[in-house]
Amino acid sequence: MRHALRRVQAQVRPHLxxxxxxxxxxxxxxxxxxxxxxxxxxxxxxxxxxxxxxYRQTLLGxxxxxxxxxxxxxxxxxxxxxxxxxPSDGVPYTSFALAGLTVWTFVSSAVSAAxxxxxxxxxxxTKVYFPRLLAPLAAVLAATVDLFITLVLxxxxxxxxxxxxxxxxxxxxxxxxxxxxxxxxxxxxxxxANVLYRDVRYVLPFLLxxxxxxxxxxxxxxxxxxxxxxxYNLNPAAGLIDGMRWALxxxxxxxxxxxxxxxxxxxxxxxxxxxxxxxxxVFADTI
Amino acid sequence: MAEPAIQVENLGKRFRLGVxxxxxxxxxEALARAARPGKDDRRELWALRGVDLEVERGEAxxxxxxxxxxxxxxxxxxxxITYPTEGVARTRGIVGSLLDVGTGFHPELTGRENVFxxxxxxxxxxxxxxxxxxxxVEFSGVExxxxxxxxxxxxxxxxxxxxxxxxHLEPPxxxxxxxxxxxxxxxxxxxxxxxxxxxxRDRTVLFVSHDLGAITRLCTRAVWLEGGNIQAEGPPxxxxxxxxxxxxxxxxxxxxxxxxxxAAVAVQRVSVRDGATGQVLTVPERGQxxxxxxxxxxxxxxxxxxxxxxxxxxxxxxVIDDDVRDRPFGGALSGAQGAYVVSATIxxxxxxxxxxxxxxxxxxLGDSLNRxxxxxxxxxxxxxxxxxxxxxxxxxxxxxxxxxxxPML
Numbered sequence: 211m212r213h214a215l216r217r218v219q220a221q222v223r224p225h226l227x228x229x230x231x232x233x234x235x236x237x238x239x240x241x242x243x244x245x246x247x248x249x250x251x252x253x254x255x256x257x258x259x260x261x262x263x264x265y266r267q268t269l270l271g272x273x274x275x276x277x278x279x280x281x282x283x284x285x286x287x288x289x290x291x292x293x294x295x296x297p298s299d300g301v302p303y304t305s306f307a308l309a310g311l312t313v314w315t316f317v318s319s320a321v322s323a324a325x326x327x328x329x330x331x332x333x334x335x336t337k338v339y340f341p342r343l344l345a346p347l348a349a350v351l352a353a354t355v356d357l358f359i360t361l362v363l364x365x366x367x368x369x370x371x372x373x374x375x376x377x378x379x380x381x382x383x384x385x386x387x388x389x390x391x392x393x394x395x396x397x398x399x400x401x402x403a404n405v406l407y408r409d410v411r412y413v414l415p416f417l418l419x420x421x422x423x424x425x426x427x428x429x430x431x432x433x434x435x436x437x438x439x440x441x442y443n444l445n446p447a448a449g450l451i452d453g454m455r456w457a458l459x460x461x462x463x464x465x466x467x468x469x470x471x472x473x474x475x476x477x478x479x480x481x482x483x484x485x486x487x488x489x490x491x492v493f494a495d496t497i
Numbered sequence: 498m499a500e501p502a503i504q505v506e507n508l509g510k511r512f513r514l515g516v517x518x519x520x521x522x523x524x525x526e527a528l529a530r531a532a533r534p535g536k537d538d539r540r541e542l543w544a545l546r547g548v549d550l551e552v553e554r555g556e557a558x559x560x561x562x563x564x565x566x567x568x569x570x571x572x573x574x575x576x577x578i579t580y581p582t583e584g585v586a587r588t589r590g591i592v593g594s595l596l597d598v599g600t601g602f603h604p605e606l607t608g609r610e611n612v613f614x615x616x617x618x619x620x621x622x623x624x625x626x627x628x629x630x631x632x633x634v635e636f637s638g639v640e641x642x643x644x645x646x647x648x649x650x651x652x653x654x655x656x657x658x659x660x661x662x663x664x665h666l667e668p669p670x671x672x673x674x675x676x677x678x679x680x681x682x683x684x685x686x687x688x689x690x691x692x693x694x695x696x697x698r699d700r701t702v703l704f705v706s707h708d709l710g711a712i713t714r715l716c717t718r719a720v721w722l723e724g725g726n727i728q729a730e731g732p733p734x735x736x737x738x739x740x741x742x743x744x745x746x747x748x749x750x751x752x753x754x755x756x757x758x759x760a761a762v763a764v765q766r767v768s769v770r771d772g773a774t775g776q777v778l779t780v781p782e783r784g785q786x787x788x789x790x791x792x793x794x795x796x797x798x799x800x801x802x803x804x805x806x807x808x809x810x811x812x813x814x815x816v817i818d819d820d821v822r823d824r825p826f827g828g829a830l831s832g833a834q835g836a837y838v839v840s841a842t843i844x845x846x847x848x849x850x851x852x853x854x855x856x857x858x859x860x861x862l863g864d865s866l867n868r869x870x871x872x873x874x875x876x877x878x879x880x881x882x883x884x885x886x887x888x889x890x891x892x893x894x895x896x897x898x899x900x901x902x903x904p905m906l
Contacts, residue, residue: 231577231586255617259603259610266605334601337594338618339577405522494579495512 212464237489238309246341253344254349256331259325279315279360283308283367290428299461302371305364309458310427310451312360313385317393317447318418320353324397325414328405328493335497342490343483346401350393357389360379364458375462392446392475396446402489405497426451432462445466446475498690501589502670502701503575507724508584510545510570545581545725546568554589554669557692559716559733561709563869567725568705572672575703591620592666596680599736604648610657611647615662621870627666637661652862665690669699689715705871706854709737709813725807736810741851741872749871751777762866764859765836766790769873771856772842778816780876783849784895790840791856795832799858801866803831806841806854814891816847832860848893849877872906 244251265272283304290296291303298306300307328335331345368375400417404410425447434442443449449471455461464471508697544566551557560568571581576592587898601618602611616626626633634640636659639650647655653869673692693715696702706712712719712733719736723743729736757763769778772786781787789806808817819841821830830837850873858866 224687227590229577229588229591231574233582233584233589233660234580251621252617253625255614255623259606263603279619293543334618336578338620339591340602340618340620375883403524405526409525413524491580495571 220487223276234491238484239490241483241487242341243370245264246343246347249344250342252302253348256344256348260349260480261355264352266318275356275359275378276363278361279308281310282311282315285310286437292394296429297432299432299455300463301373301455301459305368305371305373305459306430306455306461307428308360308364308367309455309461310425312357312364312445313389313454314427315360315394316353316424317355319356320390320393321396321400322418323349323353325400325404325410326395327397328401329411330497332497336494341488341491343398346397346486347394349396350390353393354390357386357459360385368458373459375458376462378457379455381453385450385457386449388472388475392450394430395446395475395479395482401477402486402493403447405493406452406489413415421445421447424448430461439467440470441472444474446471450477472493500554501551502554502556502593503550503589503703504585504587505548505550505571506585507576508542508545508548508550508571508586509576509582509820510567510574510579511582512542512544534656542581543725545574548584548722548725548727550720550727550730552701552703554701554810555696556718557716558698559712559719559736560703560705560722560729561712561719561737562722567831568724569674569721570725571722572674572703572705575670576672589669590669592672593619593666593672594663600657601613602647604749605646607646608643608650612657612662615659616666619663619666620668621666633661636664640857657905663686667695667700670703671695671701674705684832707867708815709741709809709853710815711813713737713813725842734812737813738797741809741811741853743872749777749872752873753872760794760866762793764791764793764856764866764868764870767793767854767870769871770840780874782876783847783878783881783893784845786842786845788840789854790838792836793836793858793866794836795834798834799832799860801860802841802858802865803860804830805857806836806846807857808843808852809855810891812889816852816892817843844892844894846892847875848890849875849881853873 220375255442264275287303291298291307296303297347327345328342329348334345335342400410400414423446424442429441431439431448431452449464449468452461452464453468456463516550520736548567548571553884560571562568572594574581575588576594601615603614606614611832612630613623613626616633617623622645634643637660639654639655639658641656641768642650647658650658671692689711692702692704696715696717701819704712704716710806716733718730719733720730721736729739750770751766753766754764766788769781770776770788770790771778771781775788778787791804803820803822805818805820807815807819810816821839830839851872854870855871856868856870858865
């Protein structure tokens, strides 16, 4: 009897909390980390779904994730290395390009997945409550699988090119975390904008292309003159890719300009979260 | 044990309507607006204003009101899908929906994967889903197809699986918005059963339906929402009957509806006409045959379309529910895109009183449209004694009596 009672109480207790629903407060919204944590399972399952979908719906499946950076690497090596003779910091161009592509393919695919996350899950946003941040976060999480696959791909390519990673390869996790944060920051900005404005979808591919051109994926940062370096490093991708090459290929150290990249990444991330949380208030009404 | 489960104070929700039909902005427009401040010419609409409401635990509250009264907005605020513009709402525990089943289902994923996805979307932890997984599967009856992508399921199978997930969630406050529900009547019957069962287990239920009979049957209390305000609240029976009475007497029963450019099917005009002359009536008299005429437009083809007219009286009793199924209309009512006019002649059997006309358009696969059209009053005959109005009877057809006298044995 008492046992049964305790069971009933255990069922009822979590429901006894009052949830208060008020108009959104003006000013800077709260992060809501605790709530995000209670919904972590949903985030995980959404990410799993995205991964499963990639491998199920595409003709090439997993091969696509491997082929995409490989083909890009070969094209870059051919066009920029062989034909344009761009310098590659003394490393074979294939390794040089792939090191940059690890960051870039991840960031660009994660950003576009995150940007479309809410619009694609329109059904969820209009029908159930969940912390909206989860949608873009899950999209970025799903894309990290690609990041790790490209990193694994690096091993044979470096071996073929005869590149031995230097000691600072131990800093690799830092650059990976940086890339994830960058994808999250830009993803949040674009995900919210995509809900609010319907032309963002069309601007997105162009935006990513422009971003590629100002990031040192195909070229080396050493081409940028010192006077312009700090402006150039306002693009966090520049600092991250330089750091990645430094860690993997013993490229030139990113130097003091790295602080500029880290600073602007931080700013982008904080503003991204704030803007997303502020825009979130009207998602269900506008999507 | 009066313990509140929901408290709503002065709740209001304002929508901004976009210029023209677009409700979705472009970045270009937003930038143009920012460049010229003060030129914001978007209209505003209060979908809900000044709503006060308290619901106790274990209560089943029915919400009635015409389309656009703010019923769905109220439920969406309580479910935290959208924010209010003013006021406060408090709910004791989370608000879950019983009819938004299959939310989060993805056609490319298998049944098994979708159970997890849908469960998580509706607030279950993975551990909980795993614990009740076998039960869910058994309840759904689709064991054999668990590893088949849901896109290959029949719509019935998909619905059964989705409902099995929803039935295993037991949020303390349940919202049943039947107005938005899709699915066949058997499925809806199942939901109603589940709902009644939840009420018995001390769950608080909010029920929105056009089926006024279901509201009087299943709810312990009702509110009438109209124009974003609560018009009245009280016992379901009296609310339903005063809701039906709102039709102003003396009004011509000929209504044109808003264009609804986005709807797949839209009713354009409904009228009640004299059966013989075709003239629009204001108050048909008891015993007078009349015709309900409805013009509608089908914008997305509905294969094997069926149209039904439903008449509900002030007690919530469905007096007539008639469907064109199995009648030889052929191509005239094919369901292809285009404009249609249907008219149904109601035989002289209604008693004097208030009625609501509802329509349903759809096919065996589901509903395309399910909405209230108009309310009207059937007046007494001039020579009817007063007691005719006071006695309860479902129908009052012209009964032919015969009398003869027999010699006593």
